[in-house]
Amino acid sequence: MFSSLLADRIVATLSLALPLAIGTASPADPPPGRDAPAALPERIDVAPLGQPTFAEDFRTLDWGVDQVKPARPHRWRTVHGYGGPASVGNRSLSRTTLAVDPDFAGQGGTRPLGLQPFATTRDGLTITARRADPAQKAALFGRTWTSGLLTTKFSFAQLRGYFEAEMDLPVCQKGAWPAFWLLPRNLGWPRHGEIDVPETVGTGKLFWTAHTLRNGKHDGAQVVTPGACERGWHRYGVLWRADRIGFYYDRRLVGQVATPDDYTEPMFLLLNLTVGGAWPGEPPATTDSITMRVRSVRAWKAG
Numbered sequence: 204m205f206s207s208l209l210a211d212r213i214v215a216t217l218s219l220a221l222p223l224a225i226g227t228a229s230p231a232d233p234p235p236g237r238d239a240p241a242a243l244p245e246r247i248d249v250a251p252l253g254q255p256t257f258a259e260d261f262r263t264l265d266w267g268v269d270q271v272k273p274a275r276p277h278r279w280r281t282v283h284g285y286g287g288p289a290s291v292g293n294r295s296l297s298r299t300t301l302a303v304d305p306d307f308a309g310q311g312g313t314r315p316l317g318l319q320p321f322a323t324t325r326d327g328l329t330i331t332a333r334r335a336d337p338a339q340k341a342a343l344f345g346r347t348w349t350s351g352l353l354t355t356k357f358s359f360a361q362l363r364g365y366f367e368a369e370m371d372l373p374v375c376q377k378g379a380w381p382a383f384w385l386l387p388r389n390l391g392w393p394r395h396g397e398i399d400v401p402e403t404v405g406t407g408k409l410f411w412t413a414h415t416l417r418n419g420k421h422d423g424a425q426v427v428t429p430g431a432c433e434r435g436w437h438r439y440g441v442l443w444r445a446d447r448i449g450f451y452y453d454r455r456l457v458g459q460v461a462t463p464d465d466y467t468e469p470m471f472l473l474l475n476l477t478v479g480g481a482w483p484g485e486p487p488a489t490t491d492s493i494t495m496r497v498r499s500v501r502a503w504k505a506g
Contacts, residue, residue, distance in 0.1 A: 353474045354471060356471045360471040361504070381476045387471075
C-alpha cells in the first residue's frame with residue numbers, strides 16, 4: 204500500500220498484476236547443488252528471539268510532524284515527508300483521505316484545524332477516520348475523509364526479522380482500508396520493496412503482499428486469506444528472511460513467498476487507516492466514522 208497520490212491506481216490493480224497464492228505457498232525447489240532453505244515455522248514462538256528490537260504498547264503516543272529528521276525524533280511521525288510541508292502528497296493516504304494531526308492547519312492555513320485522529324487508552328491506540336466537514340474541504344485539499352498515519356521512518360528501521368502488530372481491524376466494513384506495512388528507509392518505490400502485513404478493504408479478505416522492482420517494473424507476490432468479520436484482537440505478523448517471507452495470523456503461518464532480490468535495505472513501520480478510493484469503494488452515506496485499534500507493535504531480530 205504505497206500511500207501517495209498514485210495509491211488508488213497502484214493498489215487497485217494488485218489482484219490482477221501480482222502472482223497470487225491462496226493459503227500457504229510452498230517454497231520452490233532449490234537450484235542444483237544448493238541446499239534447500241530451512242522451512243518457515245508453522246507457528247511463531249517469540250521467546251527464543253529474545254528482547255524485541257522495537258516495542259510499543261501505546262500507553263501514550265509520542266508523535267510529531269518531523270518533516271525532516273530532528274536531533275531527537277519522535278517515535279511516530281504523522282506525515283510521509285513528500286514534497287514539503289504544504290504538499291498534498293505529504294499527507295495523502297488516497298484520493299479521498301488525508302492524514303491529519305492536531306498541528307495540521309490545512310491548505311494555506313495558519314492555525315491548527317483541531318483535527319485529532321489518535322486516541323490512547325489502557326487498551327492501546329485507536330485511529331479514527333471521520334467524514335470531513337464540507338466547510339473544510341478546501342483546507343483538506345478536496346479530500347472527503349480525515350484519518351491518521353504513523354510511521355517510524357526517523358526512529359526505527361530493521362533489515363529482516365519478525366514484525367508484528369496486534370490489531371482490531373474493520374475487516375468487513377465497506378470502504379475501510381486499514382494497513383500495517385513496511386517500507387525501505389531509502390525509498391525509491393518499488394525499488395527495495397514494500398511488505399503489507401496485511402491490508403484489508405472491507406471484503407472479508409486479508410491481502411499480504413511483497414512488492415518489488417523487477418526488470419524495471421513494479422512486480423511482486425500476494426497471499427490472500429480470509430479475515431474475521433467480527434471485530435476483535437488478532438496478531439498480524441511477517442517473518443522476513445533472506446530467502447523467504449512468511450505471513451502469520453495469530454502467529455500461525457498462513458502464506459509465504461520468495462524474498463525478492465532487491466530486499467536489501469532496512470524497512471520502517473507504518474500504520475494507517477484509509478477510507479474509500481478505487482479498491483475498497485466508498486462507505487455508505489450513513490457512515491460518518493471508521494476505526495482501527497492497535498494494542499501493540501513489536502519487532503525482533505530473526506532469520
